[in-house]
Every structure is written in structure tokens, then in C-alpha cells.
Amino acid sequence: MVTIARKVFVATRLPKNTGVSAWVAMLPPRHGNGRLQGHVTADIVIIGGGFAGLSAARRLNALDPGLKVAVLEAGVIGEAAAGRNSGFIIDLPHEVSSEDYGGDTITKNREAIDISRSAIALARSVAEEQRWGRDIFDPCGRYSVAISDEGDRHLIKYAQGLGSLGEEHRLLDQGEITSITGVETYTSGLFMPGTVMVQPAAYIRGLADSLHAPVSVYENSPAIRIEGQVTGWTVSTPQGSIDTGRIILANNGHAENFGFFESRLLHIFTWASMTKEFPPSLLAGDRKWAATPALPMGTTVRRIPGERGDRVLVRSRYTYHANIEPGSGTLRRAGAKHDEKYRARFPSLAGVPMEYRWGGAMALTWNSVPAFGEIENGIFAACGCNGVGATKATANGIAAADVMLGQKTRLTEIFSRFDAPKPLPMQPFRTIGAKANLAFKEWKAGAE
Numbered sequence: 001m002v003t004i005a006r007k008v009f010v011a012t013r014l015p016k017n018t019g020v021s022a023w024v025a026m027l028p029p030r031h032g033n034g035r036l037q038g039h040v041t042a043d044i045v046i047i048g049g050g051f052a053g054l055s056a057a058r059r060l061n062a063l064d065p066g067l068k069v070a071v072l073e074a075g076v077i078g079e080a081a082a083g084r085n086s087g088f089i090i091d092l093p094h095e096v097s098s099e100d101y102g103g104d105t106i107t108k109n110r111e112a113i114d115i116s117r118s119a120i121a122l123a124r125s126v127a128e129e130q131r132w133g134r135d136i137f138d139p140c141g142r143y144s145v146a147i148s149d150e151g152d153r154h155l156i157k158y159a160q161g162l163g164s165l166g167e168e169h170r171l172l173d174q175g176e177i178t179s180i181t182g183v184e185t186y187t188s189g190l191f192m193p194g195t196v197m198v199q200p201a202a203y204i205r206g207l208a209d210s211l212h213a214p215v216s217v218y219e220n221s222p223a224i225r226i227e228g229q230v231t232g233w234t235v236s237t238p239q240g241s242i243d244t245g246r247i248i249l250a251n252n253g254h255a256e257n258f259g260f261f262e263s264r265l266l267h268i269f270t271w272a273s274m275t276k277e278f279p280p281s282l283l284a285g286d287r288k289w290a291a292t293p294a295l296p297m298g299t300t301v302r303r304i305p306g307e308r309g310d311r312v313l314v315r316s317r318y319t320y321h322a323n324i325e326p327g328s329g330t331l332r333r334a335g336a337k338h339d340e341k342y343r344a345r346f347p348s349l350a351g352v353p354m355e356y357r358w359g360g361a362m363a364l365t366w367n368s369v370p371a372f373g374e375i376e377n378g379i380f381a382a383c384g385c386n387g388v389g390a391t392k393a394t395a396n397g398i399a400a401a402d403v404m405l406g407q408k409t410r411l412t413e414i415f416s417r418f419d420a421p422k423p424l425p426m427q428p429f430r431t432i433g434a435k436a437n438l439a440f441k442e443w444k445a446g447a448e
């Protein structure tokens, strides 16, 4: 028998959110779940209430409704990265770290699509069960948009890749994409119907609230210590503790704060701004659309209709922060970049300023694999979202639950073939390399 008594993992740092996410600000204040207080027991403790953690909880409950599962979320559900992203649940390969969206082998792409569609199936099941409207969960598809000759060429090449995979898509010329976006900035577009658009904070809140006894979600309850006992683990929070047999670590890059995956997770932040509401007549085109850039490091844009007017979201910039804590200067600089991109794209909205600006953390691995699997006796990891966590982290969570309960599925088959995350270069070379790489890729993305 493996001895886990005496093993102790202590969190050296807890997550902090940077800036005010519009998605949270647009919802009523959350009256969520209380903190963990006192001493309780659970069959499984999940650390982290984002896409990975909540999806794992839902899957565990579906597989074994009798399991007592406790989810510990450090902050308020929906306020960390999973609730403050751009809301694209993307079904097709799309890597922030990849050079080429369509350049992988057909088999790898097929696997990536299967991973994403497993995640979308989970999201859809929650949406149907909770009877969400299209303001929360909208299977409307997405556009990829180009702004340069290189972007145009990229879309054509990517469309060819989709053709060879048998995936539905439609190339749009400048006139067609202009009639949708209402702006003349884009030179071409590609429509892909499989993406689901969500209001991310509402989605994550709703996913958490769909969980019921014997699953409990504790908010404002950061796990600060994991201690091995003779028969399992004790997870402590500032005001309570849980004795458990097994743990799913679903806190993405913050796994490293416990000493797991040291020097294997690259802490990249990305940034978004959202405008004030404006009268819909100020911007021609459809009132609702969502577009990712033709080149991987470009700018994502989304138009969101509302009863009191519409808003535009701009997501751009990637920054590296070894300690998972960017300063306020990074938010300011990202905001200035967003304003530049926004002015260039939406001249008719010149008088409409940004109202909210925020950023959030992602954890990438050098070889783009998840930080996944049993890392200590009874501790399973579902971390390393690799940028597109709405799908990848959701799938990490589902797969962790499946592996833990011995299920054999298409997901576990794919996940069993992933390599371990590769060690990153030592510091200071890691920081220098990450910053240089991001700067080069942003320069390459140019106006896109």
C-alpha cells in the first residue's frame, strides 16, 4: 500500500482577478453558496469551480448519483477565467500557441474535434435541462475574419483543411462579411456553424447551480492545504476542512502553487474590453455575431444585443506572468491596445467608449497537452487548459471523472495517449522566451 500520510501540499498563492468583467457586471449580484465551515467528509473533493471542476462534478454525479462530491472554489463562482472569457465554445481545432489552425494531421484534428464536441454535449445538456435562452447558450456558430491578404489566404487554407475533414463551413467575400458585421474593415470571412456562444458568467453560474446534493459547491473557500492521512486526504480551507478519499485538482495554472507540474505550466493572460451600450442604429449589420481572427494571435470581436442597447467586446493581447499575477499597468496597456483595435474596426462607434476592462489566466503547456491524470495516490489533475478552456478544460474535467470512476470512453481513449507536459526552460530563459515568443506572434498577427 502506498503511504500518503506525511505528504503535505500547501498553496503558496491564491488566485486574484484583474479588472471588472463585463459578463459579471451585467448580471444581478450573485447570492451563491456559502463558505466551507467546520469539518465534513466527501467521497471526492474538487479543487476549482471553473469549466474543469464543475464539469467534473456534473459528470461524476451523472455516473454515480450517490457520490458525495464537494467543489471548493477560491472566489465567487463565475468571477475567475471560466466566467470572464469571450464565451466561444469552439468545436474546431484552434490553438493560441499553434502556428497554423489547419496544419495538424487529420487524425489529430479529428481527436481535437471529438474532445470539443464532448464538451459541447455537456454544455448543451445543462442548457436544455435548465431551459436557458439564447442570451446564455446560443448554438449560432462563429465567423473567422480576415483583415489582410495574409488573413485571406489563411482562411482559404483553413477552409480547405475543414473540407478535407468533412466539416461544414462557408467562405464569405468582403461584401458578405460586411453585411453581417456592419463594418468595412474585414476583407473576407469564414462561417463555421458548430461553435456555441455563451454568456460565460451566466453559463458558469448556471452550471454550478445545476448541481444538487449529494454534490456541494462551496464558494470563497480556497483549498490552502492538502494533507495525506492513513486512508485518504484532508483538504483545508481558511474556515473548514474535508476528509476525502480522492481529489480532482481543477485549478488550472494554480496547481503549480501546490507544487504540482512545477516548471511545466506557462501562465499566459489574455485581456478583454467591452463598450457601453449603444443604440443599435449606430452600427449596421446583424445585432448578434461573434468572430475570431484569421491569424491565431489576432483580435476577437463580439457584438452583444441587449434590451437597452448593444455592446461590442474586443479581446486581444497575450501576456506572460510567471507568478500568475499581472499588475494594473498590464491591464492599462491592454486597454489601450483594445481601443486602437476598436477604433480601427468600428469608426461609426467613435463616440462610444469602453465601460469594462479585465483579464484572466490560462495555463498552457509547451507540448499543448493537458496537465492530466493521477499525480499522487488518489489525486487526479484536470489542468492545463491550453487556451481554449471552454472546450478543453470542460473535456479535462469530464475525462478526469471518467478515469477516476474507471469509465472507458472515446475521451479517455484519447486522453490516455497524451504525453506528459514537457518541462519548460529554466528561469530567466523561460520568461525571456515566453515574452519574445508572444511579442513575435503578435507582430506576425499584425492588424488581424
Ligand SMILES: Cc1cc2nc3c(=O)[nH]c(=O)nc-3n(C[C@H](O)[C@H](O)[C@H](O)COP(=O)(O)OP(=O)(O)OC[C@H]3O[C@@H](n4cnc5c(N)ncnc54)[C@H](O)[C@@H]3O)c2cc1C
Pocket: 011, 014, 015, 047, 048, 049, 050, 051, 052, 053, 072, 073, 074, 075, 080, 081, 082, 083, 084, 085, 086, 087, 088, 089, 090, 221, 222, 223, 224, 250, 251, 252, 254, 269, 270, 271, 272, 315, 358, 359, 360, 361, 362, 382, 383, 384, 385, 386, 387, 388, 389, 390, 391, 392, 393
Ligand atoms: C479574456 C479571456 C477570453 C477568453 N476567451 C475564451 C473563449 O472565448 N473560449 C475559450 O474556450 N476560452 C477562452 N478563454 C480561456 C478560458 O477562459 C480558460 O481556458 C478556462 O477558463 C480554463 O478553465 P479551467 O476550469 O481549467 O480554469 P479556470 O476557469 O481558471 O478555473 C479554475 C478555478 O480554480 C479556482 N482556484 C484556483 N486556486 C484554487 C484553490 N486553491 N482553491 C479553490 N479554488 C481555486 C479559481 O478561482 C478558478 O475559478 C479566455 C480567457 C480570458 C481571460
